[in-house]
Amino acid sequence: MGKLNGRNVLIFAEDIYEDLELWYPYYRMIEEGAVVTIAAPEMRQYKGKNGYPLKPDKAIDDISADQFDILIIPGGFAPDKLRRYEKVLQITRDFDKAKKVIAFICHAGWVPISAKILEGKNVTCVPAIKDDIENAGAIYHDKEVVVDGHLITSRKPPDLPAFCRAILEHS
Numbered sequence: 001m002g003k004l005n006g007r008n009v010l011i012f013a014e015d016i017y018e019d020l021e022l023w024y025p026y027y028r029m030i031e032e033g034a035v036v037t038i039a040a041p042e043m044r045q046y047k048g049k050n051g052y053p054l055k056p057d058k059a060i061d062d063i064s065a066d067q068f069d070i071l072i073i074p075g076g077f078a079p080d081k082l083r084r085y086e087k088v089l090q091i092t093r094d095f096d097k098a099k100k101v102i103a104f105i106c107h108a109g110w111v112p113i114s115a116k117i118l119e120g121k122n123v124t125c126v127p128a129i130k131d132d133i134e135n136a137g138a139i140y141h142d143k144e145v146v147v148d149g150h151l152i153t154s155r156k157p158p159d160l161p162a163f164c165r166a167i168l169e170h171s
Helices: 019-031 078-082 086-097 106-115 127-135 157-169
Strands: 008-012 035-040 070-073 101-105 146-148 151-154
Touching: 008 019, 008 078, 019 035, 019 070, 019 157, 070 086, 070 106, 078 106, 086 101, 086 106, 101 106, 101 157, 106 127, 106 151, 151 157
Parallel strands: 008 035, 008 070, 070 101, 101 151
Antiparallel strands: 146 151
């Protein structure tokens, strides 16, 4: 029996997602017994930064936060595209309001920034968006993983083992 048996995990995707930051948590959560759904704006093929193809399970417009227990947002440049969709921001706010785990890594901090849920929170991210994180009112820490309540954050692909361990420990 896995630690996440019976739990439903949502992963957001868009073009130019960071391949490792999507697929590593995807398979790690499945390994722990979770049902993992990848949702994207449209039901079409997407490509990662390194060209790895992805076909989503659901369209973002066809889901809601109450169907899931955990939200994982991979980095790359996909978060810059995702934060332009009001439904993505609403789902993120709904997870936050329900205090469900929201795990984001690298550039994925752009989504919670645009959802306006980071005021006063301790987080980490790729250094390239440190100013964005701080301007959103969050407190930046240069660590492989930072947990603040239901928010779990990491900086980059080498942090993925710690990122996934923290998701499992806090879910």
